[in-house]
Each structure stands twice: as structure tokens, then as C-alpha cells.
Amino acid sequence: MALPIEFEQRMQRLLGDEYPAFQDALARPQARGLRVNPLKISPAAFAGHAPFSLTPVPWAEEGFFYPETERPGRHPYYEAGAYYIQEPSAMAVGALADAQPGETVLDLCAAPGGKTTHLAGRMRGAGLLVANEINTSRAAVLAQSVERMGIPNCVVLNETPERLAQYFPGFFDKIVVDAPCSGEGMFRKDGNPAQDEWTPELPAFCAERQAGILDCAADMLRGGGILVYSTCTFAPEEDEGTLSRFLERHPDFEMVQVADPPILFAPARPDWAENGNPSVAAAFRLWPHQLDGEGHFAAVLRKTGAPAEQPEVTFPAARTKKEQEAYERMIQPVLEHVRELPNGCVRQRKDRLYLLTDPRMQEVDELRVRACGVELGTLRKNRFEPSHALAHALPPAAFYRVCDLPADDPRVEQYLRGETFPWDGEKGWTAVAADGFVLGWGKCAGGIMKNHYPRGLRWVGR
Numbered sequence: 221m222a223l224p225i226e227f228e229q230r231m232q233r234l235l236g237d238e239y240p241a242f243q244d245a246l247a248r249p250q251a252r253g254l255r256v257n258p259l260k261i262s263p264a265a266f267a268g269h270a271p272f273s274l275t276p277v278p279w280a281e282e283g284f285f286y287p288e289t290e291r292p293g294r295h296p297y298y299e300a301g302a303y304y305i306q307e308p309s310a311m312a313v314g315a316l317a318d319a320q321p322g323e324t325v326l327d328l329c330a331a332p333g334g335k336t337t338h339l340a341g342r343m344r345g346a347g348l349l350v351a352n353e354i355n356t357s358r359a360a361v362l363a364q365s366v367e368r369m370g371i372p373n374c375v376v377l378n379e380t381p382e383r384l385a386q387y388f389p390g391f392f393d394k395i396v397v398d399a400p401c402s403g404e405g406m407f408r409k410d411g412n413p414a415q416d417e418w419t420p421e422l423p424a425f426c427a428e429r430q431a432g433i434l435d436c437a438a439d440m441l442r443g444g445g446i447l448v449y450s451t452c453t454f455a456p457e458e459d460e461g462t463l464s465r466f467l468e469r470h471p472d473f474e475m476v477q478v479a480d481p482p483i484l485f486a487p488a489r490p491d492w493a494e495n496g497n498p499s500v501a502a503a504f505r506l507w508p509h510q511l512d513g514e515g516h517f518a519a520v521l522r523k524t525g526a527p528a529e530q531p532e533v534t535f536p537a538a539r540t541k542k543e544q545e546a547y548e549r550m551i552q553p554v555l556e557h558v559r560e561l562p563n564g565c566v567r568q569r570k571d572r573l574y575l576l577t578d579p580r581m582q583e584v585d586e587l588r589v590r591a592c593g594v595e596l597g598t599l600r601k602n603r604f605e606p607s608h609a610l611a612h613a614l615p616p617a618a619f620y621r622v623c624d625l626p627a628d629d630p631r632v633e634q635y636l637r638g639e640t641f642p643w644d645g646e647k648g649w650t651a652v653a654a655d656g657f658v659l660g661w662g663k664c665a666g667g668i669m670k671n672h673y674p675r676g677l678r679w680v681g682r
């Protein structure tokens with residue numbers, strides 16, 4: 221499929237002598253990447269026993285290229301959340317944001333969850349990660365990614381940036397805006413849906429929308445906080461242009477000169493944008509003819525000034541012995557299945573129990589919440605049914621009963637297909653795992669493992 225002619229003409233004008241190399245790169249197959257989930261295994265340990273041939277992505281310590289012939293998206297390790305399939309250039313964003321344990325982080329345009337899951341891996345379950353997606357069906361996919369990767373400290377929201385900005389003024393230490401864009405960086409000679417939707421007017425439309433989103437992000441960042449802005453387009457209007465106009469509207473922001481940036485990242489080109497701000501040259505362009513990845517743009521900015529004081533929020537302390545006993549009775553059914561839970565406070569909502577890992581999670585009820593902390597399970601009449609999210613949030617050692625099979629044991633595929641299989645284990649809820657990566661729950665009785673892998677995730681017809 222041909223690339224849009226107006227796009228080709230613009231890129232030819234901008235790139236000059238470099239254009240043939242760019243054009244050749246778009247005719248080659250795209251590089252493929254996966255990003256190891258440090259919440260489940262360290263990248264080095266995974267690379268040491270991965271069933272795929274992996275080569276490190278130079279700009280993201282968790283990232284690896286895999287060959288076109290491999291299918292890591294159809295492997296039990298994928299279902300267990302051991303890694304996330306992510307286009308290699310897109311890994312630059314999480315690496316630049318470099319979220320840390322204990323930080324308060326917002327991923328404002330988050331679905332399907334590539335950046336969220338990268339940020340979460342670096343936060344190691346500590347701090348608060350808010351992942352927001354405006355589109356309702358995409359927010360459901362985002363919540364599923366967060367669940368599969370076993371992220372305990374995340375709130376998944378389905379809100380507009382404007383509504384969030386009213387709710388969280390000056391709240392976040394770091395905000396990632398991976399903005400909706402014209403998607404030119406994903407164009408390939410062999411076609412991509414973004415190509416069909418592209419028109420010469422699209423970059424201007426996207427730039428306007430990006431401005432609105434960034435203004436909301438600016439309100440939600442604390443003084444001294446970090447904003448990471450990224451797109452997957454080459455259009456200067458949406459990259460250097462959007463940032464230059466943002467800096468004009470927000471003199472309290474400045475570009476950050478990233479120390480020791482990866483040598484494969486090219487400096488941004490403010491000279492390509494109308495009234496480009498020269499400081500925007502500190503941002504990065506990732507070019508498909510200069511590295512193994514698609515086209516990307518990424519920038520790091522800082523909000524100057526001091527952080528505003530935030531009210532301290534704590535979990536309610538059980539004041540009386542009776543209250544403490546009632547709390548213990550509530551979590552008792554969970555602790556019959558797992559030895560320990562991540563730090564936090566258990567809360568009941570209708571018939572479900574949730575573990576909130578951060579006290580501020582108690583305060584999001586007025587928003588459209590898709591997930592909050594770890595859903596532990598459902599209280600049915602006289603019994604407790606553990607949730608799929610709980611299976612993903614804990615290491616195998618935390619479960620009383622584990623059925624850990626080699627990944628190539630036929631029972632693993634049977635499990636993922638939703639079938640029962642023979643298992644001579646102790647009666648009761650059992651975590652089913654492949655090579656130590658937990659896949660979900662089964663319920664063992666009489667030498668049979670009854671399947672509790674969620675219907676929507678089953679390998680049916682695949």
C-alpha cells in the first residue's frame with residue numbers, strides 16, 4: 221500500500237538527503253519487542269531462560285528485540301504477565317519517565333497500557349500510579365493489562381483530562397502524556413490502519429487536542445514535577461510545534477536536558493515548527509532509519525516552583541478491639557488461600573473485597589473507576605471466591621496450593637483453553653502456574669483441576 225503523497229512530500233522536504241534511507245526503512249519489516257515485567261522477574265533472569273532468542277533494546281533495560289519468526293504473544297508466559305509486547309521505540313517513554321518507588325504518577329492517555337505497565341515495573345508496587353483512558357472500551361483493555369501484569373498500586377480511570385484536572389490539582393510528581401496523534405511513526409509500506417485515517421489536515425486537528433490535554437496535565441503536576449510528552453508521529457506541528465506553543469502558554473515549564481541520552485536518539489527539530497522554541501531541541505526524535513524501531517517523539521519537561529502542600533491521607537486505624545476483630549474477620553477468607561498480601565488496607569464494596577495499597581485510593585469514588593488496587597475476590601453465600609487479579613498480584617510462594625507445571629506440559633494449554641485436567645493435589649483453590657509464573661486459579665477435587673481461568677481470556681479458537 222502506498223504512503224499518502226502529501227506525507228511523502230513533506231518528509232522529503234524535511235529530510236532532504238536522508239529521505240531515501242527513511243523511505244527504505246519504511247519498506248522493511250518492523251522491529252518487534254517485548255518488555256520484561258520486573259514485578260514478576262528481573263530482565264536478566266528472564267533473558268537467561270527465555271524460550272525466545274532475545275537481544276537487548278539499548279534504550280530500555282527491560283526491553284528486548286525478538287525475531288519475526290517468534291510468537292511471544294501466544295505463550296503461557298505472556299498470559300502470566302511475565303512481559304508486555306511493546307514496539308521498541310515506545311519503550312523510550314517509560315525509560316525517560318523513569319518512575320520510582322514511592323512516587324505519585326499519572327499516565328493520562330494510557331490504553332492499552334504500554335507506558336502504564338512500564339512505569340509500574342519501575343515503581344515496584346510502591347507509590348500511587350493513576351492510569352487514565354478517555355475511551356470506555358479501551359479503558360477496559362487497560363484494566364486488563366494492569367491485572368495481567370499484577371500491578372498492585374494502580375487506579376485505572378475512565379475520565380476526560382478536564383475532569384481529572386479539577387480533581388487532582390498539583391497532585392502528581394510525574395505525568396506521562398502519550399498523546400493521541402496522527403500516527404505517522406507507525407506507517408509502513410505494507411500498510412497500517414493509521415495510514416487509512418490520515419489526511420493532510422489531521423496533524424493540525426491532533427495538535428489542537430494535544431494542547432488541551434497538556435494544559436490539563438500542567439494543572440495536575442506539582443511544582444518541581446516532571447512531564448513526559450510523547451507521540452508516534454513525525455509531524456512537526458504535533459511534536460516541536462505542540463511543545464513550543466505549550467511553553468509559550470506555560471512559562472512555568474522548562475525543557476529538561478536529559479543526561480547521557482541514548483546515542484541513537486536524534487535531537488528534536490524546533491526549526492521545523494512554526495515559531496519553534498529553540499529549547500525544544502532537548503526533546504528526541506526516534507527515526508526508523510537510525511534505530512530498530514518505529515518513529516517516535518519524546519520530551520521531558522519540568523514544572524518550576526515548589527510543590528503545593530497536599531493534605532495527608534491515612535488509612536483509618538482500627539480504634540477498638542471490636543473494630544480490629546471485624547477487620548480480621550473480613551480478610552480471613554482471603555488468608556485461607558494466600559499466606560500474605562501486599563501492604564495495604566482491605567475494603568469491602570458490596571460483595572467484593574479490594575486491597576488498597578495507598579490511602580489516597582480511598583478518595584477516587586466520585587470518578588469513573590475501572591480498577592483500584594487489587595481485587596481480592598467475591599464473598600458468596602458462606603464461601604469466598606478469589607479473583608483472577610489476586611492470582612496475578614502475588615508470587616507463587618504466597619499461595620498455599622500451587623500447581624506449577626512446565627510451560628510445555630500439555631495441561632498448561634488445556635488450562636488456558638478453559639478445560640479441566642488431572643491433578644493429584646490437595647482439595648481447594650489452587651494457583652495454576654507455568655514454570656513458576658502464575659496463570660490463574662483452578663479448584664482441585666478428586667484428582668481433577670476444575671478450571672477457573674476467566675472465559676474472556678481463554679485460548680479458544682486460537
Ligand SMILES: C[S@@+](CC[C@H](N)C(=O)[O-])C[C@H]1O[C@@H](n2cnc3c(N)ncnc32)[C@H](O)[C@@H]1O
Pocket residue numbers: 310328329330331332333334335336353354355358380381398399400401429433
Ligand atoms: C497513543 S494512545 C496511548 C497509548 C498508550 N499510552 C500505550 O502506551 O499503550 C493515545 C490514547 O489517547 C486517548 N485519547 C483520545 N482522545 C483523547 C483526549 N481528548 N484526551 C485524552 N486522551 C485521549 C486515545 O483513546 C488513546 O488511547
